[in-house]
Amino acid sequence: MLKVSGVYKTFNKGTVNEKKALNGIDLELKAGDFVTIIGGNGAGKSTLLNSICGVFPVDRGSIVIDGNDVTSLPEHKRAKYLGRVFQDPMMGTAADMWIEENMSLAFRRGQRRGLKWAITNKERAMYREMLSQLGLGLEDRLSSKVGLLSGGQRQALTLLMAVMRQPKLLLLDEHTAALDPKTAATVLELSEKFINENKLTAMMITHNMNDAIIHGNRLIMMNEGRVIYDVSGQEKKELTVDDLLKKFADLSGAALDNDRMLLSK
Amino acid sequence: MQTFLSSLPGPIAQGIIWGIMAMGVYITFRILDIADLTVDGTMGTGGVTLVVLVAGGMNVGLAMLIAFLAGCAAGLVTGIFHTKFGIPAILAGILTQLILYSVNLRITGQRSNVPLSVDKYALMLSLRNLSRAILVSALFAAAIIAIMYWFFGTELGHSLRATGCNQNMARANGINTDNNKMIGLVLSNGLVALSGALLAQYQGFADINMGRGAIVIGLAAVIIGEVLLGKVFKNFALKLLAAVFGGIIYYIVITLVLQMGLNANDLKMLSALVVAVFLGIPYWQKKLRERKSNKEVRGDA
Numbered sequence: 001m002l003k004v005s006g007v008y009k010t011f012n013k014g015t016v017n018e019k020k021a022l023n024g025i026d027l028e029l030k031a032g033d034f035v036t037i038i039g040g041n042g043a044g045k046s047t048l049l050n051s052i053c054g055v056f057p058v059d060r061g062s063i064v065i066d067g068n069d070v071t072s073l074p075e076h077k078r079a080k081y082l083g084r085v086f087q088d089p090m091m092g093t094a095a096d097m098w099i100e101e102n103m104s105l106a107f108r109r110g111q112r113r114g115l116k117w118a119i120t121n122k123e124r125a126m127y128r129e130m131l132s133q134l135g136l137g138l139e140d141r142l143s144s145k146v147g148l149l150s151g152g153q154r155q156a157l158t159l160l161m162a163v164m165r166q167p168k169l170l171l172l173d174e175h176t177a178a179l180d181p182k183t184a185a186t187v188l189e190l191s192e193k194f195i196n197e198n199k200l201t202a203m204m205i206t207h208n209m210n211d212a213i214i215h216g217n218r219l220i221m222m223n224e225g226r227v228i229y230d231v232s233g234q235e236k237k238e239l240t241v242d243d244l245l246k247k248f249a250d251l252s253g254a255a256l257d258n259d260r261m262l263l264s265k
Numbered sequence: 266m267q268t269f270l271s272s273l274p275g276p277i278a279q280g281i282i283w284g285i286m287a288m289g290v291y292i293t294f295r296i297l298d299i300a301d302l303t304v305d306g307t308m309g310t311g312g313v314t315l316v317v318l319v320a321g322g323m324n325v326g327l328a329m330l331i332a333f334l335a336g337c338a339a340g341l342v343t344g345i346f347h348t349k350f351g352i353p354a355i356l357a358g359i360l361t362q363l364i365l366y367s368v369n370l371r372i373t374g375q376r377s378n379v380p381l382s383v384d385k386y387a388l389m390l391s392l393r394n395l396s397r398a399i400l401v402s403a404l405f406a407a408a409i410i411a412i413m414y415w416f417f418g419t420e421l422g423h424s425l426r427a428t429g430c431n432q433n434m435a436r437a438n439g440i441n442t443d444n445n446k447m448i449g450l451v452l453s454n455g456l457v458a459l460s461g462a463l464l465a466q467y468q469g470f471a472d473i474n475m476g477r478g479a480i481v482i483g484l485a486a487v488i489i490g491e492v493l494l495g496k497v498f499k500n501f502a503l504k505l506l507a508a509v510f511g512g513i514i515y516y517i518v519i520t521l522v523l524q525m526g527l528n529a530n531d532l533k534m535l536s537a538l539v540v541a542v543f544l545g546i547p548y549w550q551k552k553l554r555e556r557k558s559n560k561e562v563r564g565d566a
Contacts, residue, residue: 104420
């Protein structure tokens with residue numbers, strides 16, 4: 001479903017701030033894989049997801065989604081394959097627009113946008129039904145501005161918008177990190193539910209090692225722009241947080257330096 | 266007071282014409298979140314294009330359409346500078362504005378002022394007949410509000426709103442934000458040129474400098490409309506209408522202060538200061554709120 005081959009990305013090349021974010025990373029995902037990604041600060045986790053989305057062009061290597069080479073496509077043209085939820089709950093929705101307007105924007109991802117009405121009544125009924133699955137009471141607030149919602153509600157809405165067109169690949173970039181623990185758990189539960197129900201292929205960056213172990217069928221650990229540990233199946237299920245910390249120290253030759261990760265251990 | 270009341274129809278007509286310009290500014294400033302300075306040039310382009318074409322014997326309606334398209338072209342240039350050349354929007358607008366100064370002089374044949382007599386040509390409106398001028402400009406404003414209401418309710422219109430609201434979100438949902446910014450700039454400048462074409466007929470001439478400071482008047486109209494009517498006018502069509510009312514109020518106030526003895530040459534300074542203050546108000550309000558909540562936190566501790 002996804003094939004990342006030999007991708008390099010260096011920021012601020014040739015300056016004192018040069019940062020090799022991706023260092024010839026290779027990664028292949030089968031359809032239905034749900035991969036959790038962990039790693040220290042600056043390991044390249046977000047850069048990997050952003051490279052797949054086309055937020056910036058990569059220096060070398062190729063990215064193929066479901067057989068389509070998207071390496072040189074601009075961000076908006078790749079969007080039809082992807083569903084994205086950002087770390088910042090403000091980033092995934094348009095605050096000044098209504099809930100239903102936001103949903104209709106997501107519903108037309110990958111479609112031509114012409115001069116037809118942006119929302120039909122039939123869609124409205126569908127959105128209401130979809131929103132009721134979130135269990136947050138948003139189905140009665142179709143014409144509320146998204147800016148009036150809480151961070152958790154916005155993130156749940158972004159998630160719904162990300163999955164509503166059955167993306168080839170769902171990318172979750174620490175999407176619960178900015179939420180309070182209870183809301184984070186709800187959003188994570190919803191993510192799991194949508195991924196299972198729609199049999200989505202997904203990648204989730206998390207700083208919570210427990211979550212990384214519990215969720216998904218595969219776990220990868222990144223360091224210095226590469227995958228240093230890749231585990232799936234039974235072996236993954238049996239991992240413990242201590243195993244992961246030890247693994248990291250063995251493989252990278254350093255202790256894990258993700259502050260938030262250590263705090264949430 | 267008597268003279269003030271009897272002088273009202275003029276500012277009302279002018280206010281509606283500038284209100285149309287303000288709706289163009291609304292597209293860039295409020296919907297796309299871009300301050301587009303092209304309009305200072307486009308206003309003149311619309312005016313001189315219409316005058317030259319009508320004086321050359323063209324039908325007024327057709328001349329207005331061409332003036333509108335000339336404005337669209339100017340917006341496209343700014344859009345290309347901004348999205349393809351990577352020039353910040355404000356600077357891109359200033360560059361096009363400067364280009365238009367030369368272009369406008371070309372259109373007039375290097376004359377700074379071109380007359381258009383209502384006695385010789387079948388103009389749509391003129392300050393000689395104020396009630397007709399108000400009626401015609403109001404009809405234009407109503408038609409433009411209706412078209413904009415429709416357009417910004419379509420799929421494409423929504424994607425423009427999303428572009429102005431949150432570019433990350435827009436791109437993540439497959440929206441070509443660069444194209445949308447260009448579409449917005451094109452429409453906005455088209456409307457501004459149309460307003461310039463109406464204004465040239467109203468005043469009976471077009472002037473190379475007729476658009477100088479236009480952006481400030483447009484912003485003033487938008488902001489006055491929002492401040493006075495924002496609480497009541499929530500619907501998009503009504504928000505546009507508020508900009509038109511903003512234009513009318515602006516011109517009534519201007520007329521009043523002129524009658525009270527203000528030097529006409531100080532007008533631009535006054536307008537700019539008024540806009541600066543009104544743009545500052547929301548910022549100050551935010552500062553005050555932050556300071557207040559900060560105090561409360563410290564009070565608790």
